[in-house]
Amino acid sequence: METKNYTSIRLEVTSGCNLKCEYCHNSEYSNRKDDMTTKEILDLISNVKKHYNINKILLTGGEPLLNKDIIDIVSFITDLGIKADMVTNATLLDEKMARRLEKAGLKRVRISIDTLNDERSQRTGSMTATLWKKAEWIAKNTGIEVCIHTVCSPSNVDQMFEVYKKVYEIGAARWRVFDIGYQGRALTNNQLGFEKYYEKLISASKRIINHYLVNGYEDKLDIEINNIFRTILLKAEPRNLDVNEMLKIRLKSSPCDYVADHQISVRSDGTATLCQYFHETILDFRKYEFDVSATIHNVHNTPEYNLIMEELPYCSKCKYCMVCNSGCRARAKFLTGDITEADPGACYICKKVVEEIIPILPKNTQESYMECVNQKGLEPKYNIDDLKKMLTSKGLIK
Numbered sequence: 001m002e003t004k005n006y007t008s009i010r011l012e013v014t015s016g017c018n019l020k021c022e023y024c025h026n027s028e029y030s031n032r033k034d035d036m037t038t039k040e041i042l043d044l045i046s047n048v049k050k051h052y053n054i055n056k057i058l059l060t061g062g063e064p065l066l067n068k069d070i071i072d073i074v075s076f077i078t079d080l081g082i083k084a085d086m087v088t089n090a091t092l093l094d095e096k097m098a099r100r101l102e103k104a105g106l107k108r109v110r111i112s113i114d115t116l117n118d119e120r121s122q123r124t125g126s127m128t129a130t131l132w133k134k135a136e137w138i139a140k141n142t143g144i145e146v147c148i149h150t151v152c153s154p155s156n157v158d159q160m161f162e163v164y165k166k167v168y169e170i171g172a173a174r175w176r177v178f179d180i181g182y183q184g185r186a187l188t189n190n191q192l193g194f195e196k197y198y199e200k201l202i203s204a205s206k207r208i209i210n211h212y213l214v215n216g217y218e219d220k221l222d223i224e225i226n227n228i229f230r231t232i233l234l235k236a237e238p239r240n241l242d243v244n245e246m247l248k249i250r251l252k253s254s255p256c257d258y259v260a261d262h263q264i265s266v267r268s269d270g271t272a273t274l275c276q277y278f279h280e281t282i283l284d285f286r287k288y289e290f291d292v293s294a295t296i297h298n299v300h301n302t303p304e305y306n307l308i309m310e311e312l313p314y315c316s317k318c319k320y321c322m323v324c325n326s327g328c329r330a331r332a333k334f335l336t337g338d339i340t341e342a343d344p345g346a347c348y349i350c351k352k353v354v355e356e357i358i359p360i361l362p363k364n365t366q367e368s369y370m371e372c373v374n375q376k377g378l379e380p381k382y383n384i385d386d387l388k389k390m391l392t393s394k395g396l397i398k
């Protein structure tokens with residue numbers, strides 16, 4: 001029985017990349033020789049669309065603008081009535097290209113920028129000052145929505161507040177901050193020292209959110225700092241929900257419910273993995289000639305694909321189960337060796353969010369958040385010392 005209800009595709013349209021970012025989670029998938037052809041990419045898109053009600057495709061890579069047929073791909077997606085979205089390092093995104101993408105129907109561009117200038121950038125060769133100018137030009141001169149996509153890591157956590165102010169200043173519509181994921185070059189990069197990283201991430205977030213609320217930026221800039229804050233929370237109202245009923249439903253779905261149940265992550269060779277942090281093939285579209293029914297029929301049921309919240313022995317009993325969603329399964333597996341264990345990073349972050357971030361949010365948000373906390377549940381399993389021990393054992397703290 002098919003249980004997935006995919007509504008979006010994260011699609012790597014090339015493995016080619018012209019940067020060598022020092023934390024790249026996709027280094028293993030870079031610059032390969034087995035990329036899908038454009039015809040295969042278009043077959044994949046139209047066949048998946050026939051099978052599922054796909055409403056968004058995020059074009060990624062490698063560097064999506066290195067695909068010489070990118071304009072045709074964006075047009076094809078748009079003509080199917082699907083929202084075309086792209087994440088790019090923007091090195092090739094000049095005004096002419098932005099206009100061509102706009103004409104082809106691109107709705108949103110996520111430009112990857114982590115810092116104000118190149119000094120602390122781990123995105124080697126990315127010319128940060130120029131990128132800010134490009135982002136500003138697109139935001140002010142085209143109909144493409146600009147989102148700045150920032151990876152927060154030990155090397156730029158001290159700059160987060162300045163980056164946030166710059167995002168606002170250039171007129172971007174959205175800012176998304178991703179906590180660095182432990183995969184690919186992030187693990188072999190010995191420049192990253194995680195000693196105080198998580199504490200700094202919380203205090204930078206707190207400073208940003210305070211400033212954001214005091215200045216009433218919520219109607220001008222949408223922000224999301226993964227697992228810590230998102231603008232949409234400000235609109236949440238308490239709904240008198242029964243926490244036990246909600247929990248019953250949540251326990252039956254995947255911890256990563258968005259990616260596991262609603263988004264297919266397709267690699268440039270036509271295989272699909274759960275997300276960018278897992279590398280085991282779940283679906284192989286090329287092997288079945290892009291026949292979606294045959295591909296799904298031959299699904300490879302990896303542990304991450306079928307996992308449900310109920311199978312996480314600690315998280316399912318934690319009081320923050322429904323607000324933390326068990327953090328990141330890839331991080332839990334990396335740090336503890338067990339995909340069903342609590343995620344030590346999320347345990348620390350979630351507790352700090354409850355103690356330090358929620359109290360500074362408006363009352364309606366506080367109440368709706370606390371409604372989802374199971375007061376009879378357990379406290380988060382790991383504290384900051386446990387997290388540091390694990391990071392040390394993995395060589396991420398010297």
Ligand SMILES: C[S@@+](CC[C@H](N)C(=O)[O-])C[C@H]1O[C@@H](n2cnc3c(N)ncnc32)[C@H](O)[C@@H]1O
Pocket residue numbers: 017021023024025026060061062063064087088089111112149150151178179180181182183186
């Ligand atoms: C892999 S890149 C591919 C698209 C394009 N080449 C770019 O640089 O935006 C997609 C996004 O993943 C982010 N990313 C890379 N490695 C990461 C990691 N270890 N943790 C979190 N995000 C990461 C990048 O900064 C970028 O925003």
